[in-house]
Amino acid sequence: MAAAERIRIVLVGTQHPGNIGSAARAMKTMGLSRLVLVAPEKAPNAESYALAAGADDVLAAASIHETLAEAIADCRLVLGCTARSRRIALEELEPRAAGVRAVSEAAGGSEIALVFGRERTGLTNDEYELCHVAVHIQANPDYSSLNLAMAVQVLSYELRMAALAVGPASAGEDERREPPASHAEMEGFFSQLADTLDVIDFHKGRAPESAMRKLRRLFLRAQPDTREVRILRGVLADAQRMARLAGERDA
Structure with missing residues (x-):
């Protein structure tokens, strides 16, 4: 084509x-x-x-x-x-x-x-x-x-x-290059990233928009492929799970 x-x-x-x-x-x-x-x-x-x-x-x-x-x-x-x-x-x-x-x-x-x-x-x-x-x-x-x-x-x-x-x-x-992840895949990753940053209290009360804009630029510049996005999302899922377990222990 x-x-x-x-x-x-x-x-x-x-x-x-x-x-x-x-x-x-x-x-x-x-x-x-x-x-x-x-x-x-x-x-x-x-x-x-x-x-x-x-x-x-x-x-x-x-x-x-x-x-x-x-x-x-x-x-x-x-x-x-x-x-x-x-x-x-x-x-x-x-x-x-x-x-x-x-x-x-x-x-x-x-x-x-x-x-x-x-x-x-x-x-x-x-x-x-x-x-x-x-x-x-x-x-x-x-x-x-x-x-x-x-x-x-x-x-x-x-x-x-x-x-x-x-x-x-x-x-x-x-x-011969592995193509970058699709727009929908990247947007799904960014949504999960934003949720994870909230769960781990990354922003410490600061507005999240600025950090997310910088992180979007970083990952879009890196152009991860589909497999790499899956790995990143797996890391985020584990981070959310560990944050939930820590919250249950502290409750």
């Missing part, structure tokens, strides 16, 4: 159906075909197909999900495209580096998502926190307004350039 077939473009909360069609056109010109919609305000309509300008197949095959978590559950790398700085610190990549990273991991068998937010407000902080990497297009700071479909076009172009640059030897080398 070609790397491009493992890469999906995810549009979250799209407000104008025409932008969905324009995004489909941008994708098809660069050899991408997997369009995913998350809770669009309006479903694709005649305006969408008119602006798709021949990319009707991409538009017709688009899947629709109610939440971003559902749309990216099987992904091992999620890149969130954002036009503004956030209090949630993620690894940041420019479009060219993001394209190389996405294609490299897709060539190794991973499912990849590039996520774009609403036209006016972008991704919510909760949605942004589900991403592993932030991607920022360095537009003119005096006029940085970039249409959704234009942003999709920029990233799609970088994906295509990266795919064309990947040679057979590089692809074969990536395929």
